[in-house]
Amino acid sequence: MSASPSERREAWLFVSPAIATIAAVAIIPMAWTVWESLHLHDLRMPWLGRPFVGADNYLEAFGDERFRDAMARTFAFAAASVSLELVIGLIFALAMSHALRARALIRVLVLMAWAVPTVVAALVWRFMFEGPSGVAGSLLAALGVVDAGFSWFVHPVAAWVPILLADAWKMTPFVALLLLAGLESIDPSLYDAARMDGAGAWRQFREITLPLLRPALLVAVLFRALDAFRVFDVIYVMTGGGPGTSTEPISLYTFTTLLQHLRFGYGSALSVLVFLTTFVLALLYIRLVGRNLLEAKP
Amino acid sequence: MASIALERVSRVFAGGHAGVRDVSLQIPDGELVVLVGPSGSGKSTLLRLIAGLETPTSGRVLIGGRDVTGVPPQQRDLAMVFQSYALYPHKTVRENLAFGLRMRGRPRPEIERRVAEVAAALQIEALLDRRPAQLSGGQRQRVALGRAIAREPQAFLFDEPLSNLDPALRLETRTEIALLHRRLRATMVYVTHDQEEAMKLGERVVLLRDGAVEQVGPPMEIYRRPATLFAARFVGSPPMNILEGRIGAEGGTVSLEALNCSVPLQGHAAGFAAGDGVAVGIRPHDLALVSVPDGDFTGTVDVVEPAGSELHVHLHPEHRPADRLIVVARGDATVRPDTLVGVHIARDRIHLFAR
């Protein structure tokens, strides 16, 4: 990168306000979290002070059953929601790429779901599954999927259904748009060539669409997995983690530890563990996407 | 190999635009026919109709005597070479070559044998395990050819395959295609917008304009006897000179107002009456530079373009700077701009068109 010193100075001038802001509101607090995680800091017991305890918080975390359960639950949720959104998103994307006339309508509807606040989505879906007469609940009862009078939010496993649906409802649009962009980047003459070569619709999908969609699929999966792992809003509003802690994701447990139990030291350790997990996923994402962004197109 | 026939084929797009209008064409088995025309003339659409990638709004397409109008491209057993090559970017060259055979369910040993044969014939054996992105333009084109050949189809379709190549490569590949045709004796339909390419490659040339056939015939016939003004202008480089003229009183001469001269016709006034206004076409190669008194008219030279063994002389008739003409002279002639020259018109090479 050869640049004159004055150009370099100019560039840093442009860049520094933003970077300084990010450093102040994100980097420093993050570093602070790591430091804090090495201390005992319970705001309910200020007389204990803030002693350095090394890795004690982490050891406690690994032995904490509630923590381990929350982690497992969060991974399972991420896997389920990503799979669901990928399949539905792909169908949407395929439809949008074919049905040019319907595209605007589909796009608006799809974007609405994205634009709606997560809290609202959670509440609406909660409302639909609430009690015996919520519209979704009664519909599913009528279809025989569950007994009439079934209470979704009281059941530790069933409670996940409205949560998954709300999350998928909100997030699939983004996946669909990502995949659509991927679909449209495929050279249409490849399909012509495949037709000449004798490939029917299904084979075109398997031999051309899927392989060439791989980069977009990977981006969608990683992006969504990252997001799903950090899920908070939808579960807090819908079930509060209940019944009991059966729907409690790791970010909610961390939140509770921090702002309800006021155990800042331990909560920070949990935060760091969450961060490390997402960091690994994020590295993969950067590796895939960042390079594409900066590389010049041939 | 099979013959291809189009019977009154039309393709009207949504919105009313007619890409192809009532085209009928017979292509005998083993012929190399070139569809040529400016953009929008419908040549690519016509090719896609033959391929089955598009369906005609009316008319029939027959291959080998069989009506395939409703048959999808997968079942027409034709091979197409695309302008952008359309090589599967995620597959190796080997897999690209094998794809069509695989889709038709040929047994593995046969596929492997065929791929090896084709690779050897096109000298791309060393590239078999590479991906298209790692190949040069010329290599990609050869792989595209190979993919078509491997399938041993009933006919080959080419959609402007040379447009993306640089001039040197274009010449080389064009020759290869011509040799391929001779070797395989295959029916080939070739689309291009380059009239020179069409003339050099085609056994027969189909000139298209606005979706309809303007003229069909061997290249030399279109060159020597263009049926319309459009055909006259489109074929030939440098393009034909067109002037306004009027048939003389006895019908045996045509006067050219811009040149301030009259030229005797050699029986070409058929269809025109004395006094009719006509468009007169004279090819640059059919004009000769002579001394001023010997010429049919006098001109002032504007620009002299050296073109190897020829000189392209742009001139205008004396006193009429707005009228431009091109004369092709011998490469070693001495002509200088802003000088007066005499120009002689070859009597037997005058073309007349309705105005």
Add this chain to the structure above:
Amino acid sequence: MSRWVARGAAALVALSAFPLAWMVVASLAPETRLFDAGGVWRGPFVLDHYRALFDQRDFWVPIRNSFIVAGSTTVFAVALGAACAYALARMRFRGRYALLAFVLAVSMFPQISLVAPLYLLLREAGLINTYPGLVLPYLTFAMPLTIWLLVGYFRQLPADLEEAAAIDGAGRLRTLVEIFAPLAWPGIATTAILTFVYCWNEFLFALSFTLGPERHTVPVAIALFRGQYQVPWGQILAAAVVATAPVVLLVIAFQRRITRGLTAGAVKG
């Protein structure tokens, strides 16, 4: 096969639209009918819940708060982000790639991991339950977002115009104002819209860093609705409609822009 895909998609579109439609219809249903799944559609339609929302609950307050916080954050983030993105997209300097990777990495920080330090920091500075006390945390995701989107957008703009201006002798500032800004402003507008929507919908930080109805944003206000005897679903739904209206309007007005912006930085060819 495309027919089945189209049918599947049509069904999904209907399913997508249903919750929102249901939300609007139910918000207009009288209290007694709320849970009458079949009867809600038949009416009568009343504005009781909306009236209660604004008369009894002062719903104007959270709306005002959301606008102020989302608006301020957007202005800051876009201003600083645009400058940074311009440098990253147009200027050559060492560390350019590292910087972009850095920005991307920061956008991956889980919000929950920042709650603790931000809480204590804000408490120290006396900013809990204030507007700046939300804008500053919001910048943690807004800044990487604007930089990310704008770099992607700026890179797509042709550089020849600026180069021509340079050859013509124009200085950096003039080039920016007269040549670059007109070209760039659609992308900047799109980024602003996207940032605003993200800020408007944000929940965790708003929940953590505000204490009372004075400074609650719309999502928090809705989530914390408490009735005297039972959950006030009617008002919650009305509030949901009100909370969603601005963003929905934005989406309808700028749908093409938003789509392009959402996918601009993500997938390239």
